[in-house]
Amino acid sequence: MSEETMSISLTVNGEKVSRSVPVRQHLVDFLRTELGLTGTHLGCEHGSCGACSVRVDGVLVRGCLMLAVQTEGSEVVTIEGLDATGEIADLQAAFVERNALQCGFCTPGMLMAAAELVRAGARNTRAEIRTHLAGNFCRCTGYHAIVDAIAATLDRRANGGDNRG
Amino acid sequence: MKPPKFSYVRAGGLAQVLELLEEHGEEAQILAGGQSLMPVLNMRLSRPKLLIDINRVDVLKGIGFEAGQVRIGALARHVEVASSPIVHHHLPLIAEALPHVAHLAVRNRGTFGGSIALADPAAELPACALALEARFVVASSQGRREIAAADFFKGMQATARRPNELLIETLIPARQNRIPVFLELARRHGDFAIAGLAFQLLLEDGIVADGRLAYFASEDRPTLALRALAAIRGQRLGPATAEAAVAALAGDLAPIENAQASAKMRFHLQSILTRRALAEAHARSSGQTRTT
Numbered sequence: 102m103s104e105e106t107m108s109i110s111l112t113v114n115g116e117k118v119s120r121s122v123p124v125r126q127h128l129v130d131f132l133r134t135e136l137g138l139t140g141t142h143l144g145c146e147h148g149s150c151g152a153c154s155v156r157v158d159g160v161l162v163r164g165c166l167m168l169a170v171q172t173e174g175s176e177v178v179t180i181e182g183l184d185a186t187g188e189i190a191d192l193q194a195a196f197v198e199r200n201a202l203q204c205g206f207c208t209p210g211m212l213m214a215a216a217e218l219v220r221a222g223a224r225n226t227r228a229e230i231r232t233h234l235a236g237n238f239c240r241c242t243g244y245h246a247i248v249d250a251i252a253a254t255l256d257r258r259a260n261g262g263d264n265r266g
Numbered sequence: 267m268k269p270p271k272f273s274y275v276r277a278g279g280l281a282q283v284l285e286l287l288e289e290h291g292e293e294a295q296i297l298a299g300g301q302s303l304m305p306v307l308n309m310r311l312s313r314p315k316l317l318i319d320i321n322r323v324d325v326l327k328g329i330g331f332e333a334g335q336v337r338i339g340a341l342a343r344h345v346e347v348a349s350s351p352i353v354h355h356h357l358p359l360i361a362e363a364l365p366h367v368a369h370l371a372v373r374n375r376g377t378f379g380g381s382i383a384l385a386d387p388a389a390e391l392p393a394c395a396l397a398l399e400a401r402f403v404v405a406s407s408q409g410r411r412e413i414a415a416a417d418f419f420k421g422m423q424a425t426a427r428r429p430n431e432l433l434i435e436t437l438i439p440a441r442q443n444r445i446p447v448f449l450e451l452a453r454r455h456g457d458f459a460i461a462g463l464a465f466q467l468l469l470e471d472g473i474v475a476d477g478r479l480a481y482f483a484s485e486d487r488p489t490l491a492l493r494a495l496a497a498i499r500g501q502r503l504g505p506a507t508a509e510a511a512v513a514a515l516a517g518d519l520a521p522i523e524n525a526q527a528s529a530k531m532r533f534h535l536q537s538i539l540t541r542r543a544l545a546e547a548h549a550r551s552s553g554q555t556r557t558t
Contacts, residue, residue, distance in 0.1 A: 102273075107274065124272070125269040125271055126268075148304065151369070151371065161370060162375050163371050163375070165304070166372075166375065167300060168274070168317075171319060236368070236370060236371055236456060
């Protein structure tokens with residue numbers, strides 16, 4: 102069977118993009134190889150690890166479990182996009198401050214997942230933060246510091262802090 | 267790994283999906299939320315010739331309530347079902363079960379119909395559908411038919427849906443005064459369950475008048491425990507009744523064995539969950555809430 106391709110147009114981090122892609126290419130390979138957005142990582146490639154988390158049309162999804170052709174007309178935001186808009190500058194600063202990353206492989210996915218909690222605006226307990234992050238693996242097992250960084254960011258925002266890092 | 271080569275159609279309407287299914291049958295796979303299908307493709311455990319993407323078929327979307335029953339469209343995503351006031355009001359069992367379904371990013375994409383049609387033995391929603399006496403509407407280009415949940419699940423990821431049929435929606439009767447209890451055990455929150463149950467009990471003055479006791483993650487399909495129900499029907503809820511249920515449960519369940527748990531361990535865990543669930547039902551019926 103020959104490689105079937107299809108043309109797609111979508112918005113990635115605010116910019117319009119049009120490409121012809123193999124229909125079997127998943128979203129993360131499209132982002133990484135076609136667009137050079139290598140912040141989104143590929144870990145398990147079957148939906149368990151969360152390293153490939155991205156936002157599609159406003160919601161967090163597994164980038165390895167969606168085909169690029171399915172994003173026709175969609176708005177995709179990657180970690181590069183969140184970084185550029187400053188939406189999570191304070192969360193990123195808290196990760197640095199608390200040493201919430203070791204090898205850094207899981208970090209983009211952790212930040213994408215944590216961003217959902219931060220923008221929901223609730224003052225979650227540590228147990229709730231852990232449940233929320235249950236879909237993201239850190240193979241360095243640095244979970245404690247990651248929870249610290251998210252809890253600190255939630256506290257700071259609840260006390261009227263803005264998102265500046 | 268990467269998916270094998272396939273052809274892809276982004277379906278624009280139901281008629282197109284049914285035509286394609288008629289033409290390609292088992293060589294086609296339906297792509298709904300993709301949260302189970304995509305891992306299987308990425309691991310090359312399945313090699314369909316054609317993927318039919320139904321995500322833009324609007325008639326499959328939505329949740330509604332009419333004539334005493336809830337309609338859940340096949341494409342209703344877990345996150346929508348979990349936040350639906352209709353589901354919370356009429357189907358609290360499902361509202362209780364959904365937080366156990368995978369993780370946020372998966373619930374954002376995964377669909378109710380996909381979970382039912384896949385019929386994974388460890389999945390929560392097929393067991394809930396069984397406990398709630400749901401009916402599934404499937405369509406082909408020849409017409410539609412309804413299949414009762416009790417007749418739908420045929421084995422390990424096997425159902426009564428024919429290769430040329432598409433699951434359109436799930437219809438669930440809204441019943442008053444039933445006490446729901448949903449419990450499951452998994453190694454990590456959101457992982458596949460290694461034991462689980464979905465109960466729907468009708469109590470009259472503390473006596474079990476009727477109910478449905480559905481178990482999952484122990485058999486090759488969600489299973490109704492008819493003997494356990496017979497053992498508690500007409501009885502007052504309490505420790506002795508719970509023990510009677512557990513004793514009878516041995517005649518209902520013959521758990522599968524795999525790397526996650528032995529048959530003996532699964533039965534042990536289902537017994538523990540049964541005791542907890544009946545205690546919880548008792549507490550709820552007397553207006554208390556108890557954390558299990």
